[in-house]
Amino acid sequence: MSRRRATDKVDIRAVAEAAGVSLMTVSRAMRGVDGVSDRTRQRITRLAQDMGYFPNSAARALAVTNSTLIGVSLPTLLNDVFADVLSGMRRTFERAGYSSVMDTSDYDLTRELHWAERTLAWRPAGLILTGVDHAPALRARLARDRTPVLEIWDITDAPLDICVGIDHLEAGLTLARHVANLGYRAPAYVGAPPGVDPRADKRFDGIVRAFADVGARAVQRVSVTGGNSFAAGAAGFDSIDLSDPPDVVFFLTDNMAFGGMMAAQKAGLSVPGDLGIAGFNGLDLTTVMPQPITTLRTPRRQIGEIGAQHLLARLNGVSVPRVTRLECSLQPGATTRVV
Amino acid sequence: MSRRRATDKVDIRAVAEAAGVSLMTVSRAMRGVDGVSDRTRQRITRLAQDMGYFPNSAARALAVTNSTLIGVSLPTLLNDVFADVLSGMRRTFERAGYSSVMDTSDYDLTRELHWAERTLAWRPAGLILTGVDHAPALRARLARDRTPVLEIWDITDAPLDICVGIDHLEAGLTLARHVANLGYRAPAYVGAPPGVDPRADKRFDGIVRAFADVGARAVQRVSVTGGNSFAAGAAGFDSIDLSDPPDVVFFLTDNMAFGGMMAAQKAGLSVPGDLGIAGFNGLDLTTVMPQPITTLRTPRRQIGEIGAQHLLARLNGVSVPRVTRLECSLQPGATTRVV
DNA sequence: TTGTACGCGTTATCAC
């Protein structure tokens, strides 16, 4: 079928024969290491170019028992958060000559596990996982392995290896305290069902605690699944129990908050007149809205950049902090009242 | 340094010795192929599990001269378009046991080329590229290679191998004709500078032609770079030459159109009263807006799904159409006037 | 059903 014809095969040996030198000389010449005269090196690299010779990374990885692959697992790309993190990492790894083996898990730890198994079979130089919650089998596997692991987005005192992220409980607390200080006392929360997104759950806990601290009503939690985040936000808003009307609604993310706000306006409610609204992340959308959403800006790109640098340093034997905690910044908006 | 200690090494040979069988028996048992009695297979797989043995994909790839890696090159992930395409492909490849080596090129053909070279060094089963415009060196390289290549998002009569996408010229034509039929005659366009995004340029050509056909004024083209798409849309709107005011503005994408609309309203213009606005793609954002943006919905997820299926079939020796053209659907909105 | 060469393309090591 698509089997390469024997005549097509151009490996290091073919180049060696054509150049009239040994295989090792070609290897050295191509890698740019010492031990080859400039003249022969020139001759060889030129010949290799002409013949269309390209080193086989799999063979090299096998020979040096060490590859230039980095595995990256993200929950989703359908939300600006992880695209930002990713673009923060890309440049660093590219410059260092690494390739990324990537997948999204859809917040499913079993899928993350299977992806990790497939990826580890390539003996990657390192692994990047999102969050600090993983399938027990994966934890066990990685504990045996010596593969460097970077956990991003969330932090913990006991990372698998190293981690770079934010404290989601505190993030929830910070945002909710700001809102509570504005006088709101009947909060609601629209997001994923409990257990799906551990980071969101931690933030929710922060919101709960902040309102408990001021003796407010319990937070009404509304879970939504499916659809894009805009639609989910709108659907979530429509599912709020109005027999017990909230005076402020927190959303999992800014995009959902936007959807929720649209639904609120469609329902005849004015924001922030009748209802306050808060998002999360400080996504791009909020930069152009005439009425900016009250939110907490997360250092997404920075997480990617610093995470990549740390992992790279780790791969080069340089020691880096196990836990790197980055800060968020409160972004008061016009969707909550002013005191 | 991080060199694996000899005692840690658990390869197929170690398992064979522990099980008291030959190396090949373990290989057969692990792969689930015929030629091993059920009892020994059971014994071996259990033992492998206990010993923590995992096959080395690089070695396998080398032995069978054929890997389970698929390279994917996208221009960016900071825009829902390619995230959607990607999520359409994911499932198909995952089920078939393939891993994706991915990167984003930022619309830079040289970066696409370098990525491709790094990736081809792993002898991937296939390559997925965005668009049909590539660096000459890459075209030459792929012409030599037998690596199956799928080009997505755009189409051409002469794909490198196979392609699945939409006709961008026609997309621009369709949307612009609809708008022109509404009576607009002074169009403007806000997007990337010419030459950056070939697909967008083709759509622009479609817009130009549609308005030329009705004898309208030439399309005023405004180029924006940098920033997120929302901010870019707003900035682009602010750069429009008002000495020659347009009656309708096309944007590269819906998100930019949203940003532009916000800027227009901030400038005291009502939409569509004073000005019409059109986007592109039918992104999620538009699903919740009280005033939906006039746009053309692109079959992004479908491109991913069908593309993945075709490439997979191709890898299995099944022949598939070289060119698969998918249709877009016009989505008239409330940001342009009604006739 | 199981085992024995040998090869996949490359690099480390040591000799010349």
Place this chain on the structure above:
DNA sequence: GTGATAACGCGTACAA
């Protein structure tokens, strides 16, 4: 400065 040889971990082909 250059070359020969033995790995790296696994699969194919064939023999037992």
